[in-house]
Amino acid sequence: MNKAVIMNAKRTIIGKKNGVLKNYSPEQLASYVIQELTENLHEPVDDILLGNAVGPGGNLARLSALESRQPLSAPGMTVDRQCGSGLEAIRLACHLIQGGAGDTYVAGGVESTSTSPYKNRARFSPKHIGDPDMGIAAENVAEKYRISREIQDEFARLSYQRSLDSLRKGYFSDELVSITGIPARDEGLKPGLNYERMLKRLSSCFKKNGTVTAGNSSGVNDGAAAVLVMSEDKAKELHLQPILRFVDSTVIGVDPHFPATGPIPAVSKLLAKNNLTIEDIDLIEINEAFAVKVALFAREFSIPYDKINREGGAIAMGHPYGASGANLVTRLFHQAKRYQPNYCLATIGIGGGLGIAVLWEMVG
Template sequence: MHTAVIVDVVRTPAGRGKPGGSLSSWHPIDLAAFTLRAILERNGLESTQVDDVILGCVSQTGDQAMNIARQAVLAAGFDESVPATTIDRQCGSSQQAAHFAAQGIMAGAYDIVIAGGVESMSRVPLGSAWVDATPSPLIAGRYPEGLVNQGVSAELIAQRWGLSRADLDAYSAESHARAARAWEEGRFASQVISVGDAATDETVRPGTTVEKLGGLPTVFRTDELAERFPEVGWAITPGNSSPLTDAASAALIMSEEMANRLGLTPRARFHSFAVVGDDPLMMLTGPIPATHRILQRSGLTLDQIDAYEVNEAFAPVPLAWAREFDADPARLNPWGGAIALGHAVGASGTRLLGTLVAYLEATGGRYGLQTMCEGGGMANATIIERL
């Protein structure tokens, strides 16, 4: 079994995923190509040395259709011999891309892979890929009361774990404060590459306060849903949710032997993997069973993990996870999370990976855990070890 290592991770800044956002004028193919070129140039590689490119993308329609990974490889000027594929595991797409890359290396099928993701939510709105989809009679038969969107799932999680609106808003304000502090301290300098005039995450709001968040309206309550779920308090707002975001990210993953041969320094190795399915109504609780599974497989305890990146799709997700594991809040998304740093769904997995690697390096930590809730009730989990 080969050792799969992370040599480098890059990402664009996060642009607001709406017309006029800092990256909205960039075609998503070109945005992904920008990160692919950057990771080759930073590490002195030729594209012909890359065995495969695996990118995540959720809304694979419009400007993101036709296997956007292959389009990005060609747009980046890579040799035509370099293959590429696009995968969709919803919000965990690029985390899954990293899993596939690392597992292929460990099995000996690859030497060098670039894994990453892209999403332009300003140009290809979330949900546009399935806007004309018709419901499955079999699924309707299995869930006769109907499934719900992710915002309602977040409301159900807040209710089940006893999380108040004040809890959610306080957590969200802290996410912005941590992200703003990390930017001020230069923590993202090793991973963020400027794209034109965009150099920092447009989604971070340093002046966010609990009082300001408390004035925002809730967005997912309807009379029909309130009748169906009378116990729900309806606390999810734009302020305690991740914003629509444009971004791309990429990780250079290879065998340790190849890194040594090329004179490149591995920054971390992949230690353990897990992927699970979970209740599709609650939908966003998958990180909990995924964490249980990966800790069991790794032989580690949560106390041995120096940082946990639990994606902040909505504030109840990391808060419920933390309560379930009695996790140290100081280790949870210590440089802020998606509520502040943005959630360009196809790109978020490798964005979290880059943040985790950089945090372990900055603090001297050894192990990091990354987990991500995913549409349809799934979750990936990854443990890395700093080298």
């Protein structure tokens, strides 16, 4: 079986809705990342796979391929698994390589909430089952599993602290592509803000007397991220050194009322399939749509926060839906070069009740 490896990983900054990226269409955002990843390739990619959640519809991946001046022979396919779309695109590219469909792919995701033509979100679940908004769904999880406001705020404070530390250390510089006139800093990061005081002052925003606030959940954002995926044989042929090797992946459904639980069975199944335990995993990137998701994940697996989102996450930096899963892998790629893990994984819980998990190993 062919083995898929990650050669490079890039992202734009993450902008706030109607913020610094508001005038960039999704295909423009994606084009910056695609151009950077393919700049030194001397042959076309087999395909470009991009996740997207909120529009504008159509085959955005093909549009982005053309926008980024790829050869006309380079096709494109758009993937929608809502906020797991970027991770699903990467997962799909790896499995395509395993199956022998191609050797070189750009895979990731993009979102422009600022330019989306849709005022309301798509349905996640049929009416007869129930289709809660994500904030209410997070409150459902907090109530059912007794995750207090204090526990959620504790992790949120850690996310802000870690993200700002990473900014100060220059960790994001290798991840980011340049966009003329746009500062190379995620728009949500505010080095001068007292986040601890801010967290204490905020009221619940989805439910009266609830525990989920604007401080312990992510915002609404714009951005793009993608990776260059190759077969290991192709990388050797081109004398290139990969960083991460794809091992396996899982997708699983859960109750749509509790989508934040999705990563738990997804990761459990993935570990069992590969005869691993959570102790074998050195780095974990989980999308911080809500702090309650991470707090529950850490509790269920009995692991410290030290293993999770070591350099910050979406609560502090933002959640550009279709790109967020690709942001997780981009972060793992660059962290792997710093920390030399044996195994690492990316996981995300998704509206409608889904969980995706993807397992990677460091290329020795």
